[in-house]
Amino acid sequence: QITLKESGPTLVKPTQTLTLTCTFSGFSLSSSGMGVGWIRQPPGKALEWLALIYWDDDKRYSPSLKSRLTITKDTSKNQVVLTMTNMDPVDTATYYCAHRPPGVNYFDYWGQGTLVTVSS
Amino acid sequence: DIQMTQSPSSVSASVGDRVIITCRASQGINRYLAWYQQKPGKAPERLIYAASSLQSGVPSRFSGSGSGTDFTLTITSLQPEDFATYYCQQANSFPITFGQGTRLEIK
Numbered sequence: 676q677i678t679l680k681e682s683g684p685t686l687v688k689p690t691q692t693l694t695l696t697c698t699f700s701g702f703s704l705s706s707s708g709m710g711v712g713w714i715r716q717p718p719g720k721a722l723e724w725l726a727l728i729y730w731d732d733d734k735r736y737s738p739s740l741k742s743r744l745t746i747t748k749d750t751s752k753n754q755v756v757l758t759m760t761n762m763d764p765v766d767t768a769t770y771y772c773a774h775r776p777p778g779v780n781y782f783d784y785w786g787q788g789t790l791v792t793v794s795s
Numbered sequence: 796d797i798q799m800t801q802s803p804s805s806v807s808a809s810v811g812d813r814v815i816i817t818c819r820a821s822q823g824i825n826r827y828l829a830w831y832q833q834k835p836g837k838a839p840e841r842l843i844y845a846a847s848s849l850q851s852g853v854p855s856r857f858s859g860s861g862s863g864t865d866f867t868l869t870i871t872s873l874q875p876e877d878f879a880t881y882y883c884q885q886a887n888s889f890p891i892t893f894g895q896g897t898r899l900e901i902k
Contacts, residue, residue, distance in 0.1 A: 722882055782839075783844070786838060
C-alpha cells in the first residue's frame, strides 16, 4: 500500500525559505519509472503543479516558479524534499506530495497535504 | 503552457441525476488526461486516467471519454458521496496543468 505524508512548518515569514519533506512508503524511488511530485492549492482555489522528481534523478519544475524551487530525493530514507525560496503571502496554500506511477505523469496516490501560511 | 478549461465551473444536481463535466485543452494532448475528485479538506483522488481508464476501486457510474482537445467526465446516477469538486489534468507535456475545477453541488 502506497502512502505519502508531508511535513514542514505551518507558518513562514515573507522572504524566508520553505522546506517541505514528503515521506513515503509502499514503493521505491529507485525503481524504474517512479516519480514524486509536488502540487499546491491556495485556499478556495485550483490545484497548481510545482515540481516532479524521477527515479533517475531527472527533475522538472513549473516554469513560473523554477527560479525559486529545488526538489531532491533521499532514496535511502524514502523522502523527497521541496524547497521554495523567497516566500510571499500569495504562496499560502496546502502543499501536497503525490506518487507518479511508471508511464505517464498522472498522480495516483496523494499525501494528506500540509497548510503553509506566509505571514509576518 | 497548455491551458485546461473546465465547464461548467459549478453545477447543481440531485441524487440520481446524470452529470457531464467537460474539459478542453488549448492544444491537443492525445489521451493524456486524468480526472480527480476532491472533497472539502481532503486530498484529490484520481478517478480516471488516460482519458477513459477507471482507477481501481472507483464506481462504474464514473466514466471518461475524449481525445485531442475535448474530454468529458460523466457521472450517472449521482450518489450523495459524489458531491465534490472535480479537476482535469493534462499529462501530455510540461508544465503539468490542471483545470480550474468544477464544483458539483446538491440541488
